[in-house]
Amino acid sequence: MENFDILIINQGISGLALACGLNDCFRIAIIEHRNHLNISETDQQNIKTSLVNITSLKILQYLKIWNQDIASFSSLLYKLEILKKNNIKKTVFNSGYLGYPELGYIIDDCLIYQALINRARQLRNIIFIDSSSLNTISYHEDFALITVNNNYIFKAKLVIGADGINSLIRKNTSISLLFKDTKYYGLTTIIYTEKSHKNTLRFIIHNDGLLILLPLKNTHLSVVLWLLPPHTAKKYLYVSNPDQYVNYDLITICNILGHCIIYNNTKHKIFIPRMQYAHNFIKHRLILLGKSAYLACPLFFQNINLELMDTAVLLNYLKTLRKNNKDIGHYNYLKYYERSIKYRITKNLINIPYLHMLLHDKNHFLEYAQYFIFYLINTVPNFKIRILHHIMGLNNLPKWLLQDHYDF
Incomplete structure (x- = not known):
């Protein structure tokens, strides 16, 4: 019976990114469902285009999957414009304020996914298990026991459920979902x-x-x-x-x-934009990651940034546990990671009402509120810089990412 540190049940980007970042510390098995399920990364709208912000770009560079081929197929984003009522009011955001030549990249998700697959297959500590489904996963005190459809049985210290918004791992462990009405x-x-x-x-x-x-x-x-x-x-x-x-x-x-x-x-x-999050993201020997855990941004092109940020946080957290000789699958250690993710979700949900204010101005109060927001953005320099930090992901940039050098 083979033993792995981590089993990742994956569909999409987050699980592959985690594996590529952890390969130097852990022995990892991946069951990849991308080719077996007809559920795309952005299945709500059937357009697979994302805005990769500066922090996500640094994460992809850290993982050594961002290269000139990907960049050449991407669209550089130089400016953001907010326009109102036939262009009567206009606000412009330019990354030059912060010393960056761009705000980010507009890119097809499939390019990033394929680059992650290629990178993961090159790494010696990552093994892909050819299986279209799991038979069983049983969670024990010191390990999880996994059986796949060809009766292959193995152990893992930690299971990562990164199999998308319709996660089978989440359903099989009876983790309930909470939904939020977007009202549009x-x-x-x-x-x-x-x-x-x-x-x-x-x-x-x-x-x-x-x-x-x-x-x-x-x-x-x-x-x-x-x-x-x-x-x-x-x-x-x-x-x-x-x-x-x-x-x-x-x-x-x-x-x-x-x-x-x-x-x-x-x-x-x-x-209807889908906003949902799991009641719990962790259990003993189990972590939900990416869209399996939550989908809390109605702007689908931003979801990749949320996924990569969560992956970077978990990656660093698991490496720290290993460095300190801690059990990576024990609930007592994993709960601190869950708290940090719930805090980030709460911050995202707090911002949703501000988005509603931009939907229409038939309400006079909303019209005045919009006017006041435009006034603040155009007259208070620090206000514009704070918004730029949010757009570019710089307000969430992990310090450890700044301490490394990457291959371009």
Whole structure:
């Protein structure tokens, strides 16, 4: 019977990133479900595009998977613009304020996923177990006992459940989910614009919601995330030819980029942003990681930053336990990690009401609140810098990441 330090049941980015970061300290087994389940990283909106901020970039460099090939297929993000009501009000954020040449990168999740797979397969302490499912996992005082579908049995000191928002590990251990109502809908598509997007991330506040444009590598293509109040979403849900109405309204709202059209008959998708978190993230010999643990950001392109940040925290925590000769799977040690993650989730949930304020201004109070926010951003330098720190992930940058040198 083989013994491993860690078993990772994975689907996507977080579990692979953790394995790549821990390979020099632990013997790791991975059961990878990406090829077996038809559940994408961003299954709510079916567009797999993310904003990799500066902190996430440093984490990927630390893991030695960020390279020139990935960078060449990514879109550099130079600016953020927040516009209101036909561009009457505009606020610009530029990374130059903080000495960085960019705010981050817009990138296809699949590129990062494939780079992590390639890196993990090169590392001698990581073993991939070819299995489409688990038969059983039983948790004991000193180990977890795992049986896979080919009757292969092995032990692990710690099980990491990183198998996505519909986690089987979470369900099999009867960990309940808590849900939060976002009170609005999301619409996604890709548009072609007459003018170049100039590598600018744009937030457009409109009477019918908040529209976000993510610039792609092609300077005339942008991913659209439109957060819609329910009354606006119904306009597109219950008509015979919704694409025509969606395209007409996008042309009106995105006029800063000239004429635009839904790109190459790309289908738009309307969904309800999913916000959920597990009642517990840990049990004895078990940790939930990534979307298995929580999905608490309605802006899907930011989820990769939350996942990589949680992975970096856990990576450093497990290395510290090993350095101090502690049992990495014992509940008494894992509970301190759980507290730190719950604290971060609480901070994310506190910010959600501020997002609601940007959805529409038919309420006079919200209109005045928006005006006041624009005034603060444009007149108080420290306010803009604090927002930039949040966008770039610098307010969560672990100190140990700054102490290493990375291969580019």
